[in-house]
Amino acid sequence: xxxxxxxxxxxxxxxxVVWTLALIGASAWLRDLRGSxxxxxxxxxxxxxxxxxxxxxxxxRHAFFPPVQLLANEQGLMTFFDPQRHVLRAVxxxxxxxxxxxxxxxxxxxxxxxALRPGHNLPLDExxxxxxxxxxDAANTLFLKGQTREASGAQLAQQLxxxxxxxxxxxxxxxxxxx
Numbered sequence: 001x002x003x004x005x006x007x008x009x010x011x012x013x014x015x016x017v018v019w020t021l022a023l024i025g026a027s028a029w030l031r032d033l034r035g036s037x038x039x040x041x042x043x044x045x046x047x048x049x050x051x052x053x054x055x056x057x058x059x060x061r062h063a064f065f066p067p068v069q070l071l072a073n074e075q076g077l078m079t080f081f082d083p084q085r086h087v088l089r090a091v092x093x094x095x096x097x098x099x100x101x102x103x104x105x106x107x108x109x110x111x112x113x114x115a116l117r118p119g120h121n122l123p124l125d126e127x128x129x130x131x132x133x134x135x136x137d138a139a140n141t142l143f144l145k146g147q148t149r150e151a152s153g154a155q156l157a158q159q160l161x162x163x164x165x166x167x168x169x170x171x172x173x174x175x176x177x178x179x
Contacts, residue, residue, distance in 0.1 A: 006149040007069040019055030083129045093127045105157040114142040
């Protein structure tokens with residue numbers, strides 16, 4: 001059981017529009033320069049057109065194949081978001097289901113609030129966002145981005161909470177079989 005939650009791609013859509021407009025502009029410039037004999041401007045327009053085409057291709061790739069923001073499996077929840085730089089990392093941080101007490105949503109701030117059991121060994125400073133209000137246990141509360149392409153807010157929290165319960169039940173059943 002692996003559930004992937006992809007990043008919301010508004011930025012990719014904006015980039016796609018910008019790069020497409022740049023490609024159209026470069027194409028129009030090339031059309032105007034055709035036959036004019038201005039070699040330097042023609043080369044610049046060709047380079048600009050290829051750069052814009054490259055930007056369109058990358059934006060399309062990002063829009064159709066967005067990066068994974070959260071991954072849930074039998075072991076736990078893996079986050080790929082880097083809160084310091086506000087980017088998605090290639091290597092995620094795993095939060096084991098046994099370390100999580102509950103998952104809820106902070107709708108006003110688009111955050112997932114994950115209550116952790118005391119004694120967890122997670123580097124909260126490196127993986128947790130900080131909400132605007134201070135009504136939480138800073139040592140045992142993790143905040144993640146609460147918007148994905150598949151779900152957001154309370155719906156995402158409910159899906160993750162049900163996955164957590166299902167995984168804990170499966171692990172208990174496997175442990176009972178072994179005994």
